[in-house]
Amino acid sequence: MAKFQFKLEPVLFQRRIEEERCQRDLAKSLRERMILHTQLRHMQQRVTQAKQSLTNGLVGVVDMTGVSSFARYSGQVRQRAHAFVMKLAGVEKQIDSARQTLIEASRRRKALELLRDKHYEAWKKRLAKREAAEMDEIAVQRYAYQHMMIGSE
Numbered sequence: 001m002a003k004f005q006f007k008l009e010p011v012l013f014q015r016r017i018e019e020e021r022c023q024r025d026l027a028k029s030l031r032e033r034m035i036l037h038t039q040l041r042h043m044q045q046r047v048t049q050a051k052q053s054l055t056n057g058l059v060g061v062v063d064m065t066g067v068s069s070f071a072r073y074s075g076q077v078r079q080r081a082h083a084f085v086m087k088l089a090g091v092e093k094q095i096d097s098a099r100q101t102l103i104e105a106s107r108r109r110k111a112l113e114l115l116r117d118k119h120y121e122a123w124k125k126r127l128a129k130r131e132a133a134e135m136d137e138i139a140v141q142r143y144a145y146q147h148m149m150i151g152s153e
Contacts (some may be wrong), residue, residue, distance in 0.1 A: 002127060006119055009116075025101070029094045031093050033092065034035060036087060039133055040088075043080065047074060047077055050074070
């Protein structure tokens with residue numbers, strides 16, 4: 001029996017590879033965003049803990065060195081947090097871009113798969129038609145052979 005061969009199979013293979021590459025790129029950007037969110041959350045927790053320590057230190061004699069240290073620390077954390085937020089904004093743009101690229105790669109792959117499916121269906125119809133014609137030919141030959149045998153008796 002004949003085997004279906006899609007002439008554009010190598011192109012389809014390349015499109016699948018491209019789609020997988022786009023998926024990896026998106027996953028990498030999503031992981032980077034998750035890491036940045038985790039770091040920001042940890043910074044916020046440390047600032048909250050430092051505020052609680054400072055609040056507890058304000059009872060009785062006030063430690064001005066501690067207050068000064070907290071002010072410096074909170075300023076530094078605010079700068080680092082701002083840098084993380086800016087980096088996060090860049091990562092969000094990368095994520096949007098990677099999603100769009102992945103959508104386009106998926107669309108291109110699916111279009112080629114649809115073409116392959118149409119070619120396969122057309123191939124199946126041609127094969128069925130050819131098999132039906134062969135069966136008709138066999139039936140005609142059998143009929144002719146049987147009439148030849150009856151006529152020669």
